[in-house]
Every structure is written in C-alpha cells, then in structure tokens.
Amino acid sequence: MFNPLNKRIPREFKANAGRYISTFILLFITIIVGAGALVVMDSIKLMLDDMEEANILEDGYWETKYETSKDAVKKIEKRGITVCENFYVTDDDFDGNAKFYVFNERTDIDLPIAYDGRLPESGSDDEIALDRLFAEGRNISIGDIIDVNGKELKVVGTVALPDYTALFLDNQDMMMNTKDFGVSIVSAEAFEDLDGQNLTYRYSYRFNERDKTDKEKSDEAEEMIKILTKSGADVQEFLTEDANQSISYLKGDMGHDGPMIKVFVYILVTIISFIFAVLTANTIEQESSIIGTLMAMGYMKSEVIFHYLLPTIIIALLGSAAGNGFGYTVMTDAFKTVYYGSYSLPPMKPVFNIEAFILTTVIPVVIMIAVNYIMLADKLSLSPLKFLRKDLKKKHQKKAVKLPAFSFLTRFRIRVMLQNKGSFIVLFLGIFFSSFLLMFGIGLNPLMDHYVEVADDTLPYEYMYMLKKPVNKHGGEKLYMTTLVSEYYLTGKEVDVTFYGVDTGKTDSKFKDSGAPDSGSEIAITDSMAKKFKVGVGDTLRFRDKNTDEEYELTVVAVNGYTNNLGAYMDRDKLNRLLDNKHGEYNAYVSDEKMNLDEDDIAKFIKRSDVVGSAKQMMQTFGAIIMAFNVFSVFAYIVIMYLLTKVVIDKNALYISFMKVFGYDSREIRKLYLDASAIVTVVSLIVCIPLEVKTFKVAMVYFSSMIEGYMEFYLPPIVYVKIVAMGLICYFLINAMHLIRIKRIPMSEALKNRD
Amino acid sequence: MDIRIKDLHKFYGDSSNRVEVLKGVNCEVLDGEICVLLGPSGSGKSTLLNIIGGIEPATSGSVDIGNDSTEHMNARQLTLYRRNHLGFVFQFYNLIPNLTVKENIEVSAYLSKNPLDINELLKTLGLYEHRDKLPSQLSGGQQQRCAIGRALIKNPSLLLCDEPTGALDYKTSKEILVLIESINRKYKNTIIIVTHNDAIKNMANRVLKMRDGLIVSDTVNEIPMNAADIEW
Numbered sequence: 001m002f003n004p005l006n007k008r009i010p011r012e013f014k015a016n017a018g019r020y021i022s023t024f025i026l027l028f029i030t031i032i033v034g035a036g037a038l039v040v041m042d043s044i045k046l047m048l049d050d051m052e053e054a055n056i057l058e059d060g061y062w063e064t065k066y067e068t069s070k071d072a073v074k075k076i077e078k079r080g081i082t083v084c085e086n087f088y089v090t091d092d093d094f095d096g097n098a099k100f101y102v103f104n105e106r107t108d109i110d111l112p113i114a115y116d117g118r119l120p121e122s123g124s125d126d127e128i129a130l131d132r133l134f135a136e137g138r139n140i141s142i143g144d145i146i147d148v149n150g151k152e153l154k155v156v157g158t159v160a161l162p163d164y165t166a167l168f169l170d171n172q173d174m175m176m177n178t179k180d181f182g183v184s185i186v187s188a189e190a191f192e193d194l195d196g197q198n199l200t201y202r203y204s205y206r207f208n209e210r211d212k213t214d215k216e217k218s219d220e221a222e223e224m225i226k227i228l229t230k231s232g233a234d235v236q237e238f239l240t241e242d243a244n245q246s247i248s249y250l251k252g253d254m255g256h257d258g259p260m261i262k263v264f265v266y267i268l269v270t271i272i273s274f275i276f277a278v279l280t281a282n283t284i285e286q287e288s289s290i291i292g293t294l295m296a297m298g299y300m301k302s303e304v305i306f307h308y309l310l311p312t313i314i315i316a317l318l319g320s321a322a323g324n325g326f327g328y329t330v331m332t333d334a335f336k337t338v339y340y341g342s343y344s345l346p347p348m349k350p351v352f353n354i355e356a357f358i359l360t361t362v363i364p365v366v367i368m369i370a371v372n373y374i375m376l377a378d379k380l381s382l383s384p385l386k387f388l389r390k391d392l393k394k395k396h397q398k399k400a401v402k403l404p405a406f407s408f409l410t411r412f413r414i415r416v417m418l419q420n421k422g423s424f425i426v427l428f429l430g431i432f433f434s435s436f437l438l439m440f441g442i443g444l445n446p447l448m449d450h451y452v453e454v455a456d457d458t459l460p461y462e463y464m465y466m467l468k469k470p471v472n473k474h475g476g477e478k479l480y481m482t483t484l485v486s487e488y489y490l491t492g493k494e495v496d497v498t499f500y501g502v503d504t505g506k507t508d509s510k511f512k513d514s515g516a517p518d519s520g521s522e523i524a525i526t527d528s529m530a531k532k533f534k535v536g537v538g539d540t541l542r543f544r545d546k547n548t549d550e551e552y553e554l555t556v557v558a559v560n561g562y563t564n565n566l567g568a569y570m571d572r573d574k575l576n577r578l579l580d581n582k583h584g585e586y587n588a589y590v591s592d593e594k595m596n597l598d599e600d601d602i603a604k605f606i607k608r609s610d611v612v613g614s615a616k617q618m619m620q621t622f623g624a625i626i627m628a629f630n631v632f633s634v635f636a637y638i639v640i641m642y643l644l645t646k647v648v649i650d651k652n653a654l655y656i657s658f659m660k661v662f663g664y665d666s667r668e669i670r671k672l673y674l675d676a677s678a679i680v681t682v683v684s685l686i687v688c689i690p691l692e693v694k695t696f697k698v699a700m701v702y703f704s705s706m707i708e709g710y711m712e713f714y715l716p717p718i719v720y721v722k723i724v725a726m727g728l729i730c731y732f733l734i735n736a737m738h739l740i741r742i743k744r745i746p747m748s749e750a751l752k753n754r755d
Numbered sequence: 756m757d758i759r760i761k762d763l764h765k766f767y768g769d770s771s772n773r774v775e776v777l778k779g780v781n782c783e784v785l786d787g788e789i790c791v792l793l794g795p796s797g798s799g800k801s802t803l804l805n806i807i808g809g810i811e812p813a814t815s816g817s818v819d820i821g822n823d824s825t826e827h828m829n830a831r832q833l834t835l836y837r838r839n840h841l842g843f844v845f846q847f848y849n850l851i852p853n854l855t856v857k858e859n860i861e862v863s864a865y866l867s868k869n870p871l872d873i874n875e876l877l878k879t880l881g882l883y884e885h886r887d888k889l890p891s892q893l894s895g896g897q898q899q900r901c902a903i904g905r906a907l908i909k910n911p912s913l914l915l916c917d918e919p920t921g922a923l924d925y926k927t928s929k930e931i932l933v934l935i936e937s938i939n940r941k942y943k944n945t946i947i948i949v950t951h952n953d954a955i956k957n958m959a960n961r962v963l964k965m966r967d968g969l970i971v972s973d974t975v976n977e978i979p980m981n982a983a984d985i986e987w
Contacts (some may be wrong), residue, residue: 002864003865005851007854008851012852052846290849293843293845297862297905298834298866298909299838299866300839383810384810546930
C-alpha cells in the first residue's frame with residue numbers, strides 16, 4: 001500500500017514553494033556548472049588525447065640560430081626519434097601590432113585541423129589558414145586578403161594547430177595572448193616565397209617508441225641537447241612537450257579546473273544540504289506532536305526519517321537530473337565558449353562520461369541525503385513522548401545562559417541568536433562562500449589591472465630585442481639573457497627563471513634599480529620571484545642549466561621592485577663567467593626607442609605592450625565568467641539569507657503573535673526578532689572579509705603554482721565595500737519581505753495551537 | 756485482551772532531584788472493558804497510560820498485555836507492539852494539517868494488515884461527508900472524531916485515550932463519549948480513558964482512582980451508565 005503520508009509531499013512543496021524552488025534553482029545551477037564544465041573538459045581531454053596520435057603531436061622542439069646540421073639531425077634520428085623541419089616565418093608587425101608566425105606546410109608532424117573553411121591547397125602559393133582565435137580577435141574572415149611581410153595571402157580557413165592549443169608567444173609568458181599573437185599555415189610553395197625574411201629554424205621531434213616514461217623522455221632530451229651542442233648548433237630554445245606551455249597549458253588548465261569545479265560543486269552542495277538540514281530540523285520542531293503521534297501509532301523511526309527525508313531526496317534528484325540534463329545539452333555550448341574563447345581547438349563533440357555523471361549526480365545526491373539523514377537520525381532518536389510534549393532537547397539546559405546587564409532589547413536579541421544558532425552558523429558559512437565567489441567576481445578585474453599597472457610601472461624599458469648573434473649597434477643597452485630552472489617548493493617542478501646579465505658599472509643603465517650585484521655568486525631577484533619562491537635577502541637558491549645540466553648556487557642579496565616575471569639579475573661579466581661564456585657576450589638589447597636592427601639578426605622582439613597586453617587579453621576571456629560568478633553569488637546570497645532568516649520567524653510565529661497580543665507593534669517586533677538576523681548578517685558579512693582575503697591569498701598561491709609567473713594578491717578596499725554593500729542590499733530586500741510576513745501573523749495564532 | 760500491571764515504579768530526574776511518580780502500581784483491566792483512570796494533576800495517571808502505551812519506559816515492574824510483556828521490549832519491539840495492539844487518542848488531536856480527514860485515518864490504516872473498512876468507520880464517526888476536508892476546516896469535536904478514527908482504523912485491541920474531551924465543550928464532549936462507548940460495543944476493544952472529569956467514571960466498567968503515584972481505589976461498575984445519560 002502506498003504510504004498515505006507521502007500525499008503530504010506535493011502539498012508540502014506547494015505550501016513552501018519559495019523554499020523548494022529557490023533551493024532547487026541553487027542546486028540546479030550548481031549541477032549545471034559542474035556537469036557542463038566536466039563534460040566539456042572531458043570531451044576536450046578526449047579530443048586532445050585523440051589529437052596526440054591522429055595529428056602526430058610533437059614530443060618537443062628546438063630552435064637554432066642557423067639551420068641544424070644534417071649530421072646532428074641524423075644522429076638524433078638514429079636514437080629512434082623522428083625529426084621534422086617545422087620552420088616558420090615571423091611577421092613582427094602583422095596587422096599593425098601583432099606578432100604572427102607562418103608555418104610551412106606540415107605533412108609528418110603537428111598536422112593542422114581545419115575549424116572553418118579548409119587548409120591551403122598544396123601547390124597554391126597565395127593561400128593561408130589562420131588560427132581561429134587569432135582570426136576572431138583580429139576580425140579576419142575567410143576570403144579576406146592579408147599581408148604577411150609584404151606578401152598578400154588569401155584566407156581560406158581557420159585552423160587549430162596541435163602544437164598551439166594555447167597561444168603563448170613566449171614560453172615564459174604568464175598568460176596567453178590570442179589577440180596580439182597568432183599562428184598560421186601555408187603551403188610549401190607559399191612558404192618558399194616568404195622564407196627569405198625572418199625565418200626561424202624550428203625542428204620538431206617525436207619519439208618512435210610511444211610508451212616512453214617521463215624519465216626516458218627527459219634523458220633523451222638531454223642527449224639531443226648534447227648532440228646539438230657538440231655539432232656546434234647554437235640552440236636558441238629547446239622545449240619538451242611538457243615544458244611547452246603552448247601544448248601543456250591547456251592540459252594543465254583542465255587538470256586544475258576539474259578539481260576546482262568539483263570542489264565548487266561539493267562546497268555548494270554541502271551548504272545546500274545544511275540549509276535543508278536547518279529547514280527540516282525546524283519542520284521537526286514545528287511538527288513534533290505529529291511525529292510523536294506517528295511514533296505512538298507504531299511508525300518506525302526509519303519510516304519517519306524517510307518521510308522527512310523525502311523532500312530532500314526529491315529536490316536532490318530533480319536538481320541533479322535537471323542540472324545534468326541541461327549541463328549535457330543546452331549548457332555545453334556555453335561552457336565550450338569558456339575554453340574555445342581562450343584556446344585554439346578543433347570542433348568539439350560532447351561525449352557522455354560516466355565519471356562526470358557520478359560526480360555531478362550521484363555524489364551530490366549522496367551528500368545531501370547523508371547530511372540530512374544524519375541530522376534526522378539524531379533528531380528523531382528521542383522517545384515518542386518527548387515529541388508529544390515538544391520536549392526536543394536531548395540535554396536539558398539547567399540554567400538559562402547568563403547574560404550581562406544589557407538592555408532588555410539586547411538580551412532578547414541575544415536569546416534569539418542563541419535559539420537559532422544552528423541556522424546562523426549555516427548562514428555564516430553561506431555568506432562566507434557567496435561573498436568569496438563575489439570577491440572573485442568583483443576582485444578579478446582590479447587584481448588584473450593592478451598586475452598590468454605594476455608590471456607596466458616597473459618595466460625599465462620600452463623595447464627588447466633578443467638577438468640571433470651579437471650585433472654592435474648604438475642606442476640600446478646590451479645585456480645577456482638566459483633561462484635557468486629552479487625547483488618550485490610547492491609543486492617540486494622546475495620552473496624557468498630568466499637571468500639578466502646587466503652592466504652594473506653603467507650609471508645610466510636601465511637596470512640600475514635592479515640591485516644586480518657585482519659578484520659571481522650573488523643575485524638580485526624580482527619581487528615576483530621573491531614572493532613566488534618565498535625567499536628574501538640572504539637565502540640561497542639552486543639553479544640548473546637545462547642545456548648543460550650545470551648547477552649553480554646563488555645567494556639573494558637584493559629584491560628589486562620588478563614584477564613582470566621570475567627574474568634574477570647579475571653583473572653581465574659575472575654571469576658570462578658563471579656560464580663559461582666569452583667575455584663581453586650579449587644576446588639582447590633593451591631601449592626606450594626603436595632600434596635600427598636588421599630583421600635577420602632579431603630572434604625575438606618584445607614591446608612593453610606585449611607584457612601588459614596579454615593580461616588585458618585574459619580579462620576579455622574572463623568577462624563572461626566573472627558576470628556569471630557575480631549573478632550566481634547574488635542569487636546564492638538571496639536564497640541562503642532568505643531561507644535561514646525565515647526560520648527565525650517560522651520558529652517564533654506563535655511568540656510573535658503573543659507579542660502582538662501584548663501590544664507590541666510590527667516595528668517593535670522587528671526589533672526583537674528580525675534585528676537579531678540583521679546583526680548576524682552584517683557581522684558575518686564583515687567578519688567573513690578577512691577570512692575570504694586569507695582564502696583568496698591561499699587560492700592565489702595555488703594559482704601561482706599552476707603558472708610560470710607570479711601574480712600578487714591585490715584587492716582595493718572598494719571591493720570589500722562592494723561585497724558588504726551587495727550583501728546588505730540583498731538582506732534588506734529580504735528583511736522587507738520578512739516584515740510583510742510578520743504583519744500577516746494573526747493575533748489569533750496565540751489563541752490556538754497551544755498544545 | 757487483559758492487561759495486568761505489576762509493581763510499576765517510575766522515577767524522574769537524577770539522584771539529587773529524583774521524583775517517584777509511580778510508587779508500585781498494581782492493577783488489572785479485563786478484555787473489552789472501558790476503564791476510566793481518575794485522579795488529580797500529578798497523581799501519575801498520564802504516566803501510567805504512557806507506560807501502558809509503550810511510549811515511556813517504566814523504571815521497574817511490568818505491563819502484560821495478553822501474552823506480551825513490555826518489560827524487556829527494545830525500542831523496535833515496542834514500536835511493533837504499538838503498531839499491532841494500540842490506538843492512541845490525545846487531548847489535542849495531533850492531526851496532520853495538510854492531509855484530509857480520510858488521509859489522516861489512512862496514515863494509521865497503512866500500519867495494519869487488517870484495517871477496518873474506512874468508509875464504514877467514517878460513517879460511524881459521522882465524518883463521511885467531511886472526509887475530504889482538511890483538519891483546519893473541522894470543528895474541535897470533528898477533529899477529535901477524526902483522531903479517534905485514526906486510532907481505531909487499525910482495530911486495536913487496546914485504545915488509550917488521554918483526556919479525550921479535555922479540549923471540548925460539554926455537548927461535543929458528550930458526543931465523543933457516546934462515540935467511544937459505541938466503538939467499544941461494536942469493536943469490543945479494551946479502552947482506558949484518562950480524565951479529570953469525575954462524571955465520566957459512570958460510563959466505565961472499571962474505575963481506577965490514583966493519588967500520589969498509587970492506585971487508591973479499583974472499582975468495578977456492574978451496570979455502567981450510558982454515555983449519553985451522564986451529566987456534569
């Protein structure tokens with residue numbers, strides 16, 4: 001027989017529609033985010049895995065100043081490694097201000113995938129296919145004619161290159177730069193017309209044996225470097241697939257996004273579970289005589305638990321099912337844009353993933369049921385008589401909590417707070433989490449602006465020219481730059497640190513504020529480096545040259561104010577000596593004016609705007625997410641505050657009615673009952689700020705560990721004011737609704753229901 | 756089903772403020788009897804009723820109902836005991852507000868393997884035409900009838916009524932008492948009524964008077980009055 005008690009459920013939903021609809025929506029959105037994001041991530045991950053084989057993704061590459069000797073290539077190939085020329089031409093001023101790589105036709109490695117249109121036809125000498133993101137950012141469409149180093153080419157398609165899923169101009173860049181840096185592909189014939197200018201000799205390699213361990217891959221890379229060095233090749237860059245941000249960043253980003261999304265889902269589901277627990281506990285108090293009667297009739301505790309658990313189960317199942325349904329269908333396009341707005345990927349097909357389904361359906365439902373079951377099992381462990389007598393305290397308070405001689409009003413409010421401490425604890429947690437999301441939403445813009453501003457302020461030059469070979473020219477300051485690696489304590493992985501050999505003796509040096517010491521065993525480091533590595537003056541750091549495997553121990557003697565990258569500064573002569581370079585060696589110029597250098601001599605050209613532009617670019621891709629965060633936070637504020645503060649009124653409806661009978665007016669009743677909630681809300685909003693800042697800082701450390709650079713925590717005070725103001729606006733709107741509710745409580749309530 | 760109570764003791768509180776509410780109660784109620792339990796406030800009559808009903812444990816002593824003894828029953832066995840043998844009627848009805856009259860009674864019928872015919876019971880209770888109403892649409896007397904129906908639908912061998920007319924006016928109280936009497940005649944259940952109202956003893960087969968935790972008199976009415984005839 002169908003348990004007639006269950007007939008209450010639809011009526012309960014109808015009677016408390018606001019409560020159930022709002023919690024359903026909160027859960028629904030949470031699951032949508034979880035399911036949508038995870039399905040997109042899994043589909044992309046699967047696509048990347050497929051691409052690795054189907055498109056013959058490289059295991060790494062090197063770039064040499066001049067063509068690598070055939071002999072060196074043969075020696076490397078003898079080790080079971082396929083080496084392919086992957087030459088490209090750079091247009092430094094493409095479309096006015098972008099850096100643009102044009103790759104030669106690829107047939108053996110890193111095969112491109114057309115996103116829209118098609119690839120350039122073999123034999124055509126005037127066709128080009130561009131990276132989709134770059135084309136979108138530059139408003140270049142299929143059919144357009146573009147100018148590359150003076151040659152006109154017709155755009156026949158947009159593409160994704162497997163070795164450029166993330167558009168990093170420089171591997172040390174902290175962020176991608178899809179607007180000012182782009183890649184493309186042309187046919188061999190078109191490339192022949194272009195390769196006279198600004199050609200880079202890149203060689204991509206791939207191990208023939210596909211199941212090499214990381215150690216074996218790393219050992220082979222070292223062997224390759226040795227062969228190249230021995231052959232006299234001047235290796236400008238050697239990057240394994242793992243170290244190449246353009247390939248590994250997306251994988252890593254998804255690897256980090258996944259756990260973050262799961263944590264986000266589970267925290268919110270747990271908060272929703274506790275909201276349900278508070279509301280159900282309140283229902284149990286209100287229905288205690290009914291529960292007592294049911295138990296006296298012979299209902300088992302388990303049957304009563306199930307009855308009160310049923311609304312939670314239904315909402316959890318509906319929220320999870322609907323959230324998943326939407327997440328898998330309607331929302332995949334929305335979440336796709338999060339990745340496709342930042343990464344260069346081929347078209348995606350959503351793939352059903354059982355793990356994602358379990359993570360976003362089964363686990364949230366289990367969390368909600370478990371939290372509420374534990375609460376119910378505990379609450380319903382009393383005897384039927386206790387329920388009949390509405391005596392639901394397990395331990396009787398022998399005396400009332402003694403309060404100082406405050407005014408009556410203050411003492412009354414404190415009593416209301418004590419009466420509702422469970423609701424208020426959950427309210428505090430809800431406010432903390434919602435405010436944290438809001439802090440992220442409101443704070444990301446000023447945080448990035450600050451980063452750009454500081455990087456801009458502290459960068460001591462306008463232009464940097466990295467040279468293929470030393471060229472003596474006036475108007476620039478010489479420096480020697482190299483990259484060494486150092487182990488990052490938080491991840492145990494080696495991260496790149498740029499070493500700058502600067503002329504310490506020069507009084508007009510642009511780096512005179514760098515603090516670079518005139519010593520072979522000491523360095524000055526950038527502020528970003530000091531903060532990321534948590535080191536200061538007097539600390540010794542160990543660095544390794546990836547090319548030679550030589551290790552160096554250097555002591556920090558100064559921390560300069562530069563924030564643009566992880567950098568170490570030394571005297572140029574001392575750095576050359578340390579690295580066994582020739583005396584006076586340099587490989588870069590910095591200047592405030594453009595220098596008249598031959599394009600063939602320039603390996604890389606970096607403008608101030610390159611450094612700051614990428615951060616601005618990142619903000620554009622984050623725009624939609626930030627808006628979503630803000631909207632969701634405000635919604636969460638409203639739902640959590642409304643439901644948990646309403647409990648106070650529901651619990652005290654009878655006493656509010658009594659107060660009316662005694663002669664209290666609505667304003668006075670508000671002071672007695674609602675002001676306690678208002679105080680808790682305001683205090684929670686304020687107290688949560690330092691806690692959120694602390695959490696944000698921890699999150700920033702975590703974020704910094706995922707990227708090559710460092711981003712410092714910074715939030716202007718106005719962000720805190722906005723968070724509190726937003727919380728207060730939400731609360732006072734809710735308060736107004738509660739006031740209406742209080743006015744509606746009839747005095748007759750006091751004369752009934754007094755069993 | 757006969758009920759035998761032997762040397763029942765009940766203490767409340769801990770050693771420092773221990774109160775003995777039942778001080779060794781012994782009594783017997785025979786199958787099919789209406790037994791009225793009378794006594795002033797604090798005499799222990801509700802506690803005795805709760806112990807008989809298995810919703811409160813005794814400190815010592817035993818309650819035997821038919822062949823069952825509640826003395827060594829655990830919580831689950833007590834629940835089954837209540838489910839299979841008992842019906843409760845409370846002073847304040849305790850109806851489920853968002854279920855109709857019929858549904859409130861069905862909540863109890865659900866627990867029984869052989870419930871009475873609900874429509875027939877509704878007619879007996881005079882609630883058939885109100886069966887689709889919510890409790891808030893009923894008068895106090897009708898709500899108590901519904902509560903009685905909820906207790907009776909399982910056809911329990913023992914019906915325990917705690918101040919069933921305590922919240923009702925004279926006329927409605929009499930109607931309820933008449934109903935209880937007619938039920939006893941129709942279904943032959945043993946009924947124990949706890950009341951302050953001395954007049955109700957006249958309709959009982961047995962009257963137990965309690966004072967200060969003890970039964971001070973156990974009187975058998977050879978010819979009980981009809982409920983409709985009692986006055987107070």
